[in-house]
Amino acid sequence: MHRSAPRLTRILACAAVPVMLVAAGCSSDDSGSGASASASPSASAASGSPAAPTTSAAPSPSVAPAKFAKLPDACKAITAKTVEDLVPAVKKKSGTPGRSSDLNNRGNCSWNGLKDRGVKGSDYRWLDVSLLRFDSDPTLGSGEERAQEKYSGKVDEAKATEGAIDVRTSPVPGVGDQARAVSYSLKKTDETFRYGVIVVRTENVLITVSYNGTGYAGAKAPAAGDVMEGTVKAVKDAVAAVAAANK
Structure with a gap:
């Protein structure tokens, strides 16, 4: 029962700030996992995550040229x-x-x-x-x-x-x-x-x-x-x- 007053105070404080800030700063007080899951693409890129590999075209097969290019009569x-x-x-x-x-x-x-x-x-x-x-x-x-x-x-x-x-x-x-x-x-x-x-x-x-x-x-x-x-x-x-x- 002693912890309910501080929690209520925080909820009211969040309601008073702009919506954009609510999304960024008003997460649950239980853990920080929710903020991590909602990270933006730009944040992922900044963190050094590897880009998806690109598929290159397979090289054309090659064979040795024929030694004799023509026949005699x-x-x-x-x-x-x-x-x-x-x-x-x-x-x-x-x-x-x-x-x-x-x-x-x-x-x-x-x-x-x-x-x-x-x-x-x-x-x-x-x-x-x-x-x-x-x-x-x-x-x-x-x-x-x-x-x-x-x-x-x-x-x-x-x-x-x-x-x-x-x-x-x-x-x-x-x-x-x-x-x-x-x-x-x-x-x-x-x-x-x-x-x-x-x-x-x-x-x-x-x-x-x-x-x-x-x-x-x-x-x-x-x-x-x-x-x-x-x-x-x-x-x-x-x-x-x-x-x-x-x-």
């Missing part, structure tokens, strides 16, 4: 000397280019010939080179990574050739960054054709060389080893041609 990727050695009696020495709407990223060329050996029969040979270049793309990866992803698929395609028998694969050391050889036989037009296929990745470019042949009218089909030896020779030409085109 596919029909010049294999030297005239190699073509002459592998395709005797070649019909068109300059080769037959494949159709492409983007020669800077893909190209193809082939050669074929039938050498008549009289009573010993005829020798048929076919040589084909395919070039595929990959650019670097922030959403797809670097040109080299994209070529690596495609490489295994190309090897699998050769191994899965319809009708192929006696399929064998082996690495090809010292050619490009990755190289795999696939050899097999294929029965066509009652003759046995020997095939050699090599898929090579050199940086961001894939090269596929296919070489095959058979014998007609009594001539024997070429040995599998000889066919693969010719395929290796041609693919080395193509790898060198890609490098030379980008100097």
